[in-house]
Structures are given as structure tokens and as C-alpha cells.
Amino acid sequence: MISLAGIVVGAALSLAGLVSDGGPNPEPEPEPSPTALAALLRQGPFSKSLPEGLEASELASADPGDSSAAGRVDAMELVIENTPSELGVYAHLEVYPSADAALKRAAERVALLKEVFGADKVQGDASSYCSIGTIHGPDAWECGGTSGLAYAEATVYPNVNATQSIATGISAALLSYADEKAQIAAG
Numbered sequence: 001m002i003s004l005a006g007i008v009v010g011a012a013l014s015l016a017g018l019v020s021d022g023g024p025n026p027e028p029e030p031e032p033s034p035t036a037l038a039a040l041l042r043q044g045p046f047s048k049s050l051p052e053g054l055e056a057s058e059l060a061s062a063d064p065g066d067s068s069a070a071g072r073v074d075a076m077e078l079v080i081e082n083t084p085s086e087l088g089v090y091a092h093l094e095v096y097p098s099a100d101a102a103l104k105r106a107a108e109r110v111a112l113l114k115e116v117f118g119a120d121k122v123q124g125d126a127s128s129y130c131s132i133g134t135i136h137g138p139d140a141w142e143c144g145g146t147s148g149l150a151y152a153e154a155t156v157y158p159n160v161n162a163t164q165s166i167a168t169g170i171s172a173a174l175l176s177y178a179d180e181k182a183q184i185a186a187g
């Protein structure tokens with residue numbers, strides 16, 4: 001005769017080894033080496049689509065002047081061609097030693113934007129944000145965020161309603177590119 005306690009213990013033990021798909025708990029995915037990730041990003045080619053017919057030509061060296069970027073492993077500017085003459089576009093990607101360091105970088109950037117332009121001018125948080133107002137002036141959109149070891153930032157000016165979606169699209173493309181290369185770097 002099986003006891004109720006035996007059934008409960010057996011059920012708990014079997015559930016502890018299963019995830020929602022019915023298989024065993026997966027091993028956590030290995031985190032890529034930051035230097036390997038940076039090398040793969042630089043190697044290119046940048047393969048993601050950009051909004052509004054913009055085209056990326058290369059990832060070039062960059063040196064973000066923001067003090068919160070001091071802990072980076074590498075920084076690259078996405079050189080964008082075919083920019084409509086009425087738009088200014090600047091975008092870059094940074095690699096950090098850890099996901100926490102990348103998130104800290106973004107959090108410090110968001111805090112600075114809120115301090116300078118006002119909390120009501122910044123949408124989102126460190127993982128994904130947009131600000132009306134940047135170092136390019138109060139009439140520019142800056143959108144950025146993080147994914148794993150990467151931090152991306154894109155600025156589009158002057159301020160017209162459509163430029164927020166362009167800045168968001170560029171930032172998302174940079175992070176998608178970083179995610180793709182991170183999977184390769186993790187081996």
C-alpha cells in the first residue's frame with residue numbers, strides 16, 4: 001500500500017528535475033568571453049537591417065566620452081551610409097566584461113539624461129530607453145539599451161516624430177547583431 005506522504009514526496013522529486021517542456025533542467029548558457037565577442041563584432045560584417053533605407057558600411061573604432069563608459073572592453077561606431085540629408089545619425093556599440101557592467105553603464109546613462117533633460121524626457125529604463133534630448137541638443141532622440149555584455153546607443157537629430165523610431169530601430173539592430181555574435185563567442 002502506497003502512503004499519501006510517499007506520493008507527495010515522489011511528485012515533488014519528479015517535478016524538481018523537470019521544466020515546463022517536460023525535459024530536465026537545462027544547463028545555463030555559457031557567457032561569451034568579452035574579448036572574443038568584441039573581436040567577432042569588429043570582424044563583421046554587420047548583417048542587420050536598419051530602418052528607413054539606411055545602410056551600414058562598417059564598424060569603426062569609437063571612443064565614447066561618457067565617463068560611465070570607462071569600464072568597457074571595446075567600443076565601435078556603426079558607420080551608416082545613405083543618411084537623408086536632413087538627418088544626423090550617430091550609433092555605437094560597446095562591450096563590457098559582464099552583463100551587470102553593461103547594465104550599469106546604461107543605468108548611469110539614463111540617470112545622466114534624466115538629470116540634464118528631466119525625468120519626463122526619458123522613457124524606459126536601463127535595459128531599453130529613449131530620451132528626447134541628448135548631447136546633440138534638446139531636439140534629438142537618443143535610444144539605447146543592453147543585451148548580455150553589450151550596450152548600444154543611437155542618436156538621430158533633429159527632432160521630428162519619425163526620428164524616435166529610427167533611433168530605436170538602429171539600437172535594436174545593434175543589440176540583435178551583438179546577440180548573434182555572442183552565441184558564436186560562447187561556443
